[in-house]
Amino acid sequence: MKSSLLLVxxxxxxxxxxxxxxxxxxxxxxxxxLNNAVQLQLNRxxxxxxxxxxxxLKNRINIETNYDTITKSVSQLKRSVKNMAEKNAPFLDPxxxxxxxxxxxxxxxxxxxxxxIENFKTxxxxxxxxxxxxxxxxxxxxxxxxxxxLTDIATLYRDTIITAFNFSSPYDKNADDRLPELIIxxxxxEAPMPDEALSDIxxxxxxxxxMLNEKLYVDTYLNNALQTRTQExxxxxxxxxxxxxxxxxxxxxxxxxxxxxxxxxxxxxxxVALFLLRLRYKNLAQNVEEKTSELKLTFDQLQQxxxxxxxxxxxxxxxxxxxxxxxxxxxxxxxVSSNISTIKRDLHRxxxxxxAIQKLNQEIRAGGKDxxxxxxxxxxxxxxxxxxxGKQTVAELSELxxxxxxxxxxxxxxxxxxxxxxxxxxxxxxxxNVHESLKSTIKICSNVIGERKITRxxxxxxxEIPFSAIQLNQVFxxxxxxxxxxxxxxxxxxxITTDLRDDQVLIEFLDNGCGMDTLTExxxxxxxxxxxxxxxxxxxxxxxxxxxxxxxxxxxxVNSRLGEGTTIxxxxxxxxxxx
Amino acid sequence: MNHLLRWxxxxxxxxxxxxxxxxxxxxxxxxxxxxxxxxxxEFGKKLFFDTRLSADNSISCASCHNITTGFGxxxxxxxTGIKKQTGSRNSPTIFNSALNFTQFWDGRATTLQHxxxxxxxxxxxxxxxSWEQAIANIENDQEYKQLAKSLYNSELxxxxxxxxxxxxxxxxxTPNAPFDSYLKGDxxxxxxxxxxxxxxxxxxxxxxxxxxxNVGGNMFQKIGVLKDITMQGGTLANDLGRFNITSxxxxxxxxxxxxxxxxxxxxxxxxxxxxxxIEEAVDIMINFQLGRKVPKSDRQAIIAFLxxxxxxxxxxxx
Numbered sequence: 001m002k003s004s005l006l007l008v009x010x011x012x013x014x015x016x017x018x019x020x021x022x023x024x025x026x027x028x029x030x031x032x033x034l035n036n037a038v039q040l041q042l043n044r045x046x047x048x049x050x051x052x053x054x055x056x057l058k059n060r061i062n063i064e065t066n067y068d069t070i071t072k073s074v075s076q077l078k079r080s081v082k083n084m085a086e087k088n089a090p091f092l093d094p095x096x097x098x099x100x101x102x103x104x105x106x107x108x109x110x111x112x113x114x115x116x117i118e119n120f121k122t123x124x125x126x127x128x129x130x131x132x133x134x135x136x137x138x139x140x141x142x143x144x145x146x147x148x149x150l151t152d153i154a155t156l157y158r159d160t161i162i163t164a165f166n167f168s169s170p171y172d173k174n175a176d177d178r179l180p181e182l183i184i185x186x187x188x189x190e191a192p193m194p195d196e197a198l199s200d201i202x203x204x205x206x207x208x209x210x211m212l213n214e215k216l217y218v219d220t221y222l223n224n225a226l227q228t229r230t231q232e233x234x235x236x237x238x239x240x241x242x243x244x245x246x247x248x249x250x251x252x253x254x255x256x257x258x259x260x261x262x263x264x265x266x267x268x269x270x271x272v273a274l275f276l277l278r279l280r281y282k283n284l285a286q287n288v289e290e291k292t293s294e295l296k297l298t299f300d301q302l303q304q305x306x307x308x309x310x311x312x313x314x315x316x317x318x319x320x321x322x323x324x325x326x327x328x329x330x331x332x333x334x335x336v337s338s339n340i341s342t343i344k345r346d347l348h349r350x351x352x353x354x355x356a357i358q359k360l361n362q363e364i365r366a367g368g369k370d371x372x373x374x375x376x377x378x379x380x381x382x383x384x385x386x387x388x389x390g391k392q393t394v395a396e397l398s399e400l401x402x403x404x405x406x407x408x409x410x411x412x413x414x415x416x417x418x419x420x421x422x423x424x425x426x427x428x429x430x431x432x433n434v435h436e437s438l439k440s441t442i443k444i445c446s447n448v449i450g451e452r453k454i455t456r457x458x459x460x461x462x463x464e465i466p467f468s469a470i471q472l473n474q475v476f477x478x479x480x481x482x483x484x485x486x487x488x489x490x491x492x493x494x495x496i497t498t499d500l501r502d503d504q505v506l507i508e509f510l511d512n513g514c515g516m517d518t519l520t521e522x523x524x525x526x527x528x529x530x531x532x533x534x535x536x537x538x539x540x541x542x543x544x545x546x547x548x549x550x551x552x553x554x555x556x557x558v559n560s561r562l563g564e565g566t567t568i569x570x571x572x573x574x575x576x577x578x579x
Numbered sequence: 580m581n582h583l584l585r586w587x588x589x590x591x592x593x594x595x596x597x598x599x600x601x602x603x604x605x606x607x608x609x610x611x612x613x614x615x616x617x618x619x620x621e622f623g624k625k626l627f628f629d630t631r632l633s634a635d636n637s638i639s640c641a642s643c644h645n646i647t648t649g650f651g652x653x654x655x656x657x658x659t660g661i662k663k664q665t666g667s668r669n670s671p672t673i674f675n676s677a678l679n680f681t682q683f684w685d686g687r688a689t690t691l692q693h694x695x696x697x698x699x700x701x702x703x704x705x706x707x708x709s710w711e712q713a714i715a716n717i718e719n720d721q722e723y724k725q726l727a728k729s730l731y732n733s734e735l736x737x738x739x740x741x742x743x744x745x746x747x748x749x750x751x752x753t754p755n756a757p758f759d760s761y762l763k764g765d766x767x768x769x770x771x772x773x774x775x776x777x778x779x780x781x782x783x784x785x786x787x788x789x790x791x792x793n794v795g796g797n798m799f800q801k802i803g804v805l806k807d808i809t810m811q812g813g814t815l816a817n818d819l820g821r822f823n824i825t826s827x828x829x830x831x832x833x834x835x836x837x838x839x840x841x842x843x844x845x846x847x848x849x850x851x852x853x854x855x856x857i858e859e860a861v862d863i864m865i866n867f868q869l870g871r872k873v874p875k876s877d878r879q880a881i882i883a884f885l886x887x888x889x890x891x892x893x894x895x896x897x
Contacts, residue, residue, distance in 0.1 A: 066605045066790035071680045072798040075689075121798045122833070126805070129869060137871075199872060206870050210805065513658030 003527045010269045017265070021258055028251050035090075035245060041084040042238055048077040049110075049230045056117060056271070059124065060218070067121055074114050088349050090244060102240040106233040116225035119462055120218060127214035130207040135161050137204045144197045145189075153189045157204070160186060164208055168215065183208050205332050273455040277507055283470035313540035327447055328414050332407030339400040339407075346393050418444070431464035432472045434507060448484045452492035459499045465572050471548050478541040479509050479568055485532070486513030486566060503575060504554075509568045516560040524558060587802060594729050601762040605781065605790035609890060611838070614803070615749035622726045623747025626740055631716045633705035635661045640744065644673035646751065650892075651676075656852030660704040663810040667818065669852030672845045674892070675838055677749045679796035685821045686851045688833040691745035696737055710737040711833035753840060755888030761887070768888045776884025779877050784869055793838040794888060801833045802849075805870030808832060811863065814853045843885050857882055 055070040064070065084103075085091045138161040145154035160182045166175035186205045193201060341346040360377045368374060389396070435458055442454060465472075483494045497508040516524065523529045525546040530539030549556045554572035601607050626632070627646075630639040635721065643658040644651050644681040651672035658666045668684050675689060676682060698704040699713050707713040717723055718735050727735050731742075758777070760768035769777075780786055789795040802808050811814040821830035832870035834850055861881060865873045872879075 065603050066607065067797045068607065068791040071791075075680060078689075118799055119829075122800050125784075125787035125798065125800060129787050132782070132784060133869075133871065203871060206805065210870070 003279075005270070007273055007276065014262075014266060018261055021255070021262055024251075024258070025255060028248055028255060031245060031248055031252065035241075038084070038088055038241055039238075041080065041087070042234055042241075045077065045080045045084065045106075046231065046234050048073060048080055049234070050112075051244060052077055052113070052117065053226050056120060056222055059121075060222055070117065070121070074117055077110060078114060081110055096244055099237075099244045102233070102237040104229065106237050109228050109230050109233045113225050113230055116221045116228070120221035120225060123214050123217040123221060126210060127168075127218050130210040130214065131164075134164045134204065134207050134211060137200050137207065138164075141193075141197060141200050141204055143192065144200070148194060150189075150192055152183040153192060156182070156185055156189065160204075160208060164211055168211065179208065179212055183212065184190070309540060310544060313544055316540075325414065325418065325444075329411050332410045336404040336407040339404045343397050343400050346352045346388065346397055349384070349388035350393065353381055353388060356380040356384050413443075430466070430468065432467040432469040433464050434462055434472070434505060435468060436478055437472045438498075438507075439498060441473050441480060444473075445477060445480055445484070448481055449494075450484070450489050452484060452487055452489065452494060455493065455495040457495065457497040462498050462500055462505060463574055465505050465552075465574055467552050467572060471552075475545045475548050475570070476507075478545050482541065483509055483511040483513060483566070483568075486515070487511050488513075500574075501571070504571045504573055507570045509574070510565065511567075512565040515562040515564050515566055517562050521558055521560045525556075580633075590733050600764050602676050604762060605786040606762065606794055607792040608762050609675065609678070609752055609754040609756070609792050610663045611754050613749045613752060615746045616730075619730050619743050620746040620750050622730060623743035623745070625723075625726075626744055627747055629717065631720075632707070632713050632740075633661055634707050634712075637661060638705050640673075640695075643698075643704075644669040646673060650674060650841050650844040652841075654846070656847050658704065660701070661706040664703040664706075666701075666703050668850055669706075669847065671837055672841050673748060674751050674753050675793050675796070677752060677841050678791075678793040679835070679838065680798075681835055684818075684834050684837075685824050687824050687888065691748050692741045695741040695744040695748075713737070714740070729735075750893055753892055756840070756888050756890035758884070758887040759890065764860070770883075772883045773887045774884075776882070776887075779801035779873075779881050780884055783865065783871065783873060783877075783881075785864065785881070788836045788868070789839050794840050795836045796838040798836050799830075799833050800836050800868075801831075803832060803867045808867055811867065814851055815849055815863070818850050820850070837886055840888050840890065842888070843882070844889060857885065 006066075029463055052070065052073045055073050058064040059067065064555060085107075090096050090099055092100065094100050138157055141156050141157045142161075144158055145151070159180075163175050163178050163182055166172035167179050186201065190198060190201050254277070323488065356377055360374070360381065363370065363373055363377060438456075480494065484492065487493065493512045495508075495510040497506070497510070499506045499508075520531065524536060524542045526539075527543040528539040529543075530541075532539075546556055548572055549572065552572060554570060556571075557569040558566065559569075560566040599607075623664040627640045630636045630642075632639060638661055641647075643653050645653050652670050656669055658670050660666060671684065676694075677691060679791040680686075682688035682691065683697075685741070688694035688697060696710065699707050699710060705713075706718075714735050714737065717740075723735055727733055727739055731739050733739055757768045758773070761774075780789075788798060788800050791797045801823060802820070803811070816832065818834075819831050822828070824830070842848070842860075843857055846857065847855045848857070849863075854860050854863060858878065861878055864880075865871060
């Protein structure tokens, strides 16, 4: 008891510890998954950032012809940073000082970049217009100047156009310095040129100036946008992130140790449990033995009782048998005894004759001259002869002797039958001959059968059956006794049929006795059930028959009709189960 | 130059740059559809017409953004809110607003959802004291409650209402304009004058700012970039635009470039709606943004081109 209480206690502790571990584990986030997610997000931010740069340049050199793609890219970039924070609360938590700072720095830098890009877009649109228009209006002015023979001015205009062209392309760096100078000179051309050219000159000047101004802005904004530290910020954020993750290293390791300890603990409990189990197992047999010994005792006693009961029945039937035998022996013994008495008496009378003859013999030997003595002796002889009954006596004596011999042989037969009946076999399942057994049994109880008619319908090809002969005899004895008891002594008839059905031997006993009602029929195999009087039967006969038949793998069937008779059918297997 | 360059590039094999026939054009066609949740959009449509979102139950989104007969805008210069109060800005068309990179003339709202929440609590527009009050006004509507539960698994909130409105706005696009068909390769979709107008639109530089699928709406620009707008003689210089948001000197009079897709249908023009006709608007643009003179015939052609930008209104709106 104590040990199982201990086990339960240990188990409960294990449960709570397990729950505690689980709880602790739930506090630690899944680092691997978390990190994966964050890395993916950082990668996305990074690639959007790069993409934005690329698109800005593409717009600058007119590969992209409108701002839709770069606008979308910037919008996605901003959203990706915001998403990252929304999905990962640690970034926004001010308690995570470094992480939060780096995140804000990245966010800030992206805002800055976005502003630069917007400004770039704004300025570039203007720059592009002027770049496109300058040659157009410039060419018009050149023509007008030429038409008015202002060749210097025309040259100036052309020069300006070319310088502007060079200025807008990246190849000629000198144009950067020259263009402002030329623009100053343009204003001076207003006077010499015709009036209708004035608006053109104004436009030309304005647009070239615009080019000059806007290119600076455009390239500055673009450069600034490209030079924002977004990539570095992303890297720094990543580093801060990994620093932040390190805080879980210790708890994770603790958890690992705890789990190892827990597993060890569980294994120990398991070992203890197994040990206790083994102990129990060892004691089990003993315990079971103890507990069942009483049962066994009772069972043994029961078996003993059963044997005793069977013995009792045997004794009882034996008693009946013995009574029968005693009677059978007594009858011939009686008349043999009286015969011998008669013979003895007669021989005694005959003896008188021998004595007389002996006297005669003596006399003759002595000479036989005394006639008086001789006639006296003769007279003795005749008297003795007449007393003994004469010649008849010897015949009578012979008859009596024959009778006696007959009587003794009857007794001898009985003894032989008894031997047969109680023949001790080596094993219970040695073969028994059904017909032989029937014959012996009928003889044994011939006293009980008396004058009743026995009809035999035997199948001569009946094989031997694996049945102990004693027990088979006992079966038949009980049935025949019952049949005899049920039938009238005068016209009682018992028909015995034997047959072979498949691999079963059938023995059927049919009598024309008083039969049984359904209730009795049902109970005849019940131990101690008898319809006989108190001292007449034990009531065990049929129950033993049932037990023996069933024990040999056979079947017994009873069919009875009240007032008409009873049929008992026995089926016994020809082979035992093992064969 | 363009043709030669294009074919040279093609031969060199830089075609992978783009396969579409509008690849090198500044304008792209409007997509046929913007991804949205249909059920939520249906819900948003109900909310769009719901006047209970205004303090005196008189104004709904549809009041200023008339999608049934007004091409998503209204005929007045500025909007009129509750109690007949007027605002300071002209209602831009709500059609194709899903294609804009920010909302409002000054770009202060970054998403459709963000924009949708603003008019409700604007005292001169729908005039609710707060969104809580707006929700309180509609929360007993069983249909709304049931829709909120089934579509969002939530009670009615500002977040939910604005999300539904935004989903609805995503359905308000006008694809398949004649010009879009032209971009896709149908040479006969627009007439000669419109084609000429498009070329001029590009040549004059209008397309520098009014570009992309929405012909605008994807960048900021200063009004009066080549000529000072204070010289307009009208009220356009009064509104300082993005400066009001950023307080940055450089952002004075900087506005979001509006979409020209439905421009010919949504007079009056500019941020305060002070310009009544498209002709006048084009003139001002040319004058102050392009710094050039443009002959009248060219202007006509450009306006003809702008007409070809008008696409199909979505079904179920009329």
